[in-house]
Amino acid sequence: MPELPDVEIFNRLVLGQCCARTIAQAVIRDHGILQGIPADALQARLKGEPIRSSARYGKHLFILLRAGALTMHFGTNGSLRLVLRDGSEPPYTRLRLDFDDGDRLAYVNPRRLGGVGICDSVEQFVAQLGLGPDILDAAFDLKAFTAVLAASKRDIKAVLMDQRVMAGLGNIYSDEVLFQARIHPDTAAGNIRGESAVRLFSAMHETLDTAIRCGAGAERSVERLPKDFLLPQRHRGGHCPRCSTALATAKHAGRTSYYCPRCQPN
DNA sequence: TTAAGTGTTGCTCT
């Protein structure tokens, strides 16, 4: 679930609630989520460290420290929760940052896909993983987008989800974007040109902006989404929010795609 | 009851 909009909400939580707070101690509840750093080293690295800022790149979150950053990836159903002094720790908390004022930041990850680590800088981390441009980065403009499409013969669904091509979309939001742009997931990326490329580019931005504005990933955020969003109907037996046609499913890059066979003609 | 499905990434294999 945590794709670009969800991670952006976590980013804003840290920016708004955690900046300038100091980590009294880091409690590692599950060593299995540590990526490339031993538990004692991470604890030592975070102890007494003030949180300077926060940043997001694609689906990755960076909690910026005095030097370097704590990196977080949320896998399929991870989240970030601020727990007040007297609050109780959420289930499946894998890492907890205890601030010196008693509040705590909980990295929750039931399925334990994804994890946390330390990096020197966002740029270094992005280069190391070979991530493509963040989709909301202004530098990734229509021209860059159409160039990427033209260079690929794969189906558009696989291209939108490929983090090395562009970073931020997963299975759910790539379905949403294609639905909004009325493009069939099977369409060869290289065949999307001109007006339909513009439509796809716009849908990508509008869908992500709208999801962020509705508080993606947060409690009951689905209820706040516009009526024409596919997401709430994106399940077996779901219907198109526009024309009520039964949604179709197919496999792309090994993942299940949901689409409207009527609104998204092949 | 067992088996498949879900979601993302990284590895292996072709």
Added chain:
DNA sequence: AAGAGCAACACTTA
């Protein structure tokens, strides 16, 4: 050498 396939995980549904 791009891209398919699977393993990793925990939990739910058929």
